[in-house]
Amino acid sequence: MVIQTMWKDRLCAADLEGCAERIGRLQAMGCGLLRFAVPDLAAADVLGALAAMVSMPLVADIHFDYKIALRCLDYPIAKIRINPGNIGGRDRVEKVLSASAAKGIPIRIGVNAGSLPRDLAARIDAGELTRAEALVLAAERELAIFRDFDFTDCLVSMKASSVADTIRANRLLAERTDSPLHIGVTEAGPLIAGVVRNTAALLALLGEGIGDTIRVSLSDTMENEVIAGREILNTAAETSERAKKRQGVGKGGVTIVSCPRCGRNGFDTHGFTSRWQDTLYALDKDVTIAIMGCVVNGPGEAKHADLGITGSGNKVLLFRHGEVIRTITAAEADGAFREELEKL
Numbered sequence: 527m528v529i530q531t532m533w534k535d536r537l538c539a540a541d542l543e544g545c546a547e548r549i550g551r552l553q554a555m556g557c558g559l560l561r562f563a564v565p566d567l568a569a570a571d572v573l574g575a576l577a578a579m580v581s582m583p584l585v586a587d588i589h590f591d592y593k594i595a596l597r598c599l600d601y602p603i604a605k606i607r608i609n610p611g612n613i614g615g616r617d618r619v620e621k622v623l624s625a626s627a628a629k630g631i632p633i634r635i636g637v638n639a640g641s642l643p644r645d646l647a648a649r650i651d652a653g654e655l656t657r658a659e660a661l662v663l664a665a666e667r668e669l670a671i672f673r674d675f676d677f678t679d680c681l682v683s684m685k686a687s688s689v690a691d692t693i694r695a696n697r698l699l700a701e702r703t704d705s706p707l708h709i710g711v712t713e714a715g716p717l718i719a720g721v722v723r724n725t726a727a728l729l730a731l732l733g734e735g736i737g738d739t740i741r742v743s744l745s746d747t748m749e750n751e752v753i754a755g756r757e758i759l760n761t762a763a764e765t766s767e768r769a770k771k772r773q774g775v776g777k778g779g780v781t782i783v784s785c786p787r788c789g790r791n792g793f794d795t796h797g798f799t800s801r802w803q804d805t806l807y808a809l810d811k812d813v814t815i816a817i818m819g820c821v822v823n824g825p826g827e828a829k830h831a832d833l834g835i836t837g838s839g840n841k842v843l844l845f846r847h848g849e850v851i852r853t854i855t856a857a858e859a860d861g862a863f864r865e866e867l868e869k870l
């Protein structure tokens with residue numbers, strides 16, 4: 527099960543080193559596939575240069591122009607995403623498929639509820655099809671084109687911004703094809719709304735053994751998309767034997783336990799958690815970290831934590847399995863926390 531996110535800026539040659547560094551951090555956090563919009567040939571060349579610099583598998587997302595797809599295939603990319611229906615005639619589709627086959631690069635077929643073929647959209651309006659059925663029919667049309675060319679190394683993504691449509695469409699297609707599915711709710715909204723909607727859809731599908739790659743689409747950072755994806759996969763493995771078996775792993779990596787804070791607090795759990803979140807998720811350790819608001823309840827309530835932090839005013843405590851191991855000042859807290867983290 528692979529977590530995917532999408533690069534949120536234009537591809538630009540100006541800061542490839544900076545991009546590569548950020549990609550490395552995303553990979554450490556658990557991102558296994560990173561998609562880039564490639565609107566022109568210049569962007570294809572930038573993506574190609576980047577692909578040669580990083581070990582993260584990169585996906586080129588192409589619309590309309592088959593030549594961009596062909597250019598991307600000159601580089602060490604991991605996958606391309608096209609809609610065969612929108613990159614020109616069959617001769618162009620064939621060129622892309624044979625180049626992909628020759629290089630052993632898979633293709634993701636993307637179908638979106640917002641851009642369905644006109645005839646299918648009309649049948650939804652006429653009440654003849656549900657949106658989910660139309661998504662499946664659109665995906666099957668694209669798959670049929672691939673089949674005509676004997677190209678089977680593909681994966682299907684049917685995106686809708688409705689949780690119900692996402693669940694129904696993927697259930698339906700999973701019954702009708704063996705092709706791997708990329709799942710997630712698209713245009714799901716800002717952080718909270720997007721996480722809630724994606725969690726609802728993904729837990730339902732993962733619990734039924736549906737889905738091979740996931741994306742939690744958010745109007746927020748790539749890092750938060752990856753963290754949300756990790757938490758959803760962990761929850762799916764925790765709540766469904768089927769999902770656990772499919773993922774091949776149970777819970778993995780760092781678990782953050784942090785209290786909501788209340789009037790008893792003497793330590794800013796919100797600030798500390800948001801400051802440390804990305805670093806903690808990038809740690810290659812299977813540990814529980816507790817960030818608790820008060821000395822009275824914090825260490826006791828987080829007894830299971832491998833490392834915890836709490837405090838009262840200028841006095842900050844680090845604890846391990848409920849036992850205080852260090853007492854420091856607020857100014858020393860981050861440094862001491864880092865030192866203890868490294869010892870785990």
Ligand code: SF4
Nearest residue numbers: 785787788791819820
């Ligand atoms: S740990 Fe302390 S500050 Fe946090 S919610 Fe519990 S009582 Fe309140």
